[in-house]
Amino acid sequence: MVNLVSVKSKQLNVIGEISAVYNKCNMLYGVQKAPNISDTIILINLLDGASYSIDLLKPRWRDWYDKLFAVSSDQRYVALLYEDTLGPVYREFCYIYDLKNQEFLDGVISTDMIHKTSFGVGVDVTVGHSFDYMEFLSDNDRLLLVTVSGEVMIWSMSQQRMLWAVGSSSHTITGFALSHRFKTFVTAENTAYVRAGMLGPHYTQYETLHLNRDHRQYKRPVGRFGKSDKLNVGDYLRLWNIYSSELLQEFDIQTQIEHLQFSPSDSLLAGTEMRVIRKFKHRRSYGLGNVAIWNIKTGQKIQTLPEPAKPIGFTQDDGYLVVQLDDTQIRFWDVQTESWHESYQFDGVITSAQMTDNDTMVALERRDKVDGLPEWYIHQIVLD
Numbered sequence: 001m002v003n004l005v006s007v008k009s010k011q012l013n014v015i016g017e018i019s020a021v022y023n024k025c026n027m028l029y030g031v032q033k034a035p036n037i038s039d040t041i042i043l044i045n046l047l048d049g050a051s052y053s054i055d056l057l058k059p060r061w062r063d064w065y066d067k068l069f070a071v072s073s074d075q076r077y078v079a080l081l082y083e084d085t086l087g088p089v090y091r092e093f094c095y096i097y098d099l100k101n102q103e104f105l106d107g108v109i110s111t112d113m114i115h116k117t118s119f120g121v122g123v124d125v126t127v128g129h130s131f132d133y134m135e136f137l138s139d140n141d142r143l144l145l146v147t148v149s150g151e152v153m154i155w156s157m158s159q160q161r162m163l164w165a166v167g168s169s170s171h172t173i174t175g176f177a178l179s180h181r182f183k184t185f186v187t188a189e190n191t192a193y194v195r196a197g198m199l200g201p202h203y204t205q206y207e208t209l210h211l212n213r214d215h216r217q218y219k220r221p222v223g224r225f226g227k228s229d230k231l232n233v234g235d236y237l238r239l240w241n242i243y244s245s246e247l248l249q250e251f252d253i254q255t256q257i258e259h260l261q262f263s264p265s266d267s268l269l270a271g272t273e274m275r276v277i278r279k280f281k282h283r284r285s286y287g288l289g290n291v292a293i294w295n296i297k298t299g300q301k302i303q304t305l306p307e308p309a310k311p312i313g314f315t316q317d318d319g320y321l322v323v324q325l326d327d328t329q330i331r332f333w334d335v336q337t338e339s340w341h342e343s344y345q346f347d348g349v350i351t352s353a354q355m356t357d358n359d360t361m362v363a364l365e366r367r368d369k370v371d372g373l374p375e376w377y378i379h380q381i382v383l384d
Helices: none
Strands: 004-011 020-022 029-033 040-045 051-055 063-071 077-084 091-098 103-110 116-118 124-126 131-136 142-147 152-156 161-168 172-178 184-190 203-211 217-225 235-241 247-250 257-262 268-273 275-279 284-287 290-295 301-308 310-314 320-324 329-334 339-345 349-355 360-367 375-383
Touching (some): 020 063, 040 063, 131 172
Parallel strands (some): 310 349
Antiparallel strands (some): 131 142, 290 301, 310 320
């Protein structure tokens, strides 16, 4: 049975808003704009208080975008987003910053690296222009990026090129997770908004042929995989091989899935089954639903938690799942007995939380003040 051994809390010496948080691989980083200094951001290690000042690389028509960033596990590289809001089509760009040498690397990754792809029906489709997820892989050389419209790509910093990319004709990514062993990843996809005349869903893999000075890649298709013979509107939860981009498993789902988490052994997968609040003619409105647990080997759902929640992570033995029930409460679910155990209530709003390798839950809490700037707290909850 899991018990809360201790709760260590401290107030952070952070003034003002934290624009975005990176909370992976036993790290917790925040980023904010430097006060009174234009074109500079502050990267803060929220666990030890170390901070780094980054002078932004700002091309003429690109601006830093604070919605997403990533830090390599050796804490040397930072992936930062920029956006182009002045061009005819909205695009996002990813730059890599070397914290050790305090400089940006030369390569630029953009959402239009796969420009247009034909899906066999005479319709060219311009792919999505917004990144939704990015993560450094275990070698700290490759960066995995996912776009909202269903592209998954891997970029090599040493080779300064895209190693492979998978593009979707009709999918919207609603959830994504990378396995703890960096061998597989899972995508939750929605195909309710398929454009007329398209076959879907299927994927086309591309091989890089050339990278010119404008960082635009020319490529040719080298293979197709997935379901491409019929129009199949609905929701999908799929497991992929990160090296070959091979489809390994399709999971049993009935609705849109979000907030995905692998167990440490990569044998279980948890995610929130979103519930439909309203149905419109061309779209649906979703609210937070109950958490489900799937067996990764079989693809079958084995448990459903009784309350709406977001999974935070599993304990190291896969025995307990930690979930966030609302903005202020976390609870522990016993996977073996299928019952609730300990819970913990926060005074403010939980903005980010993760399980570490030593069964410690690290949570970032924001407490808003009526007459001043928000206060930020770090809580480390040790489990036994």
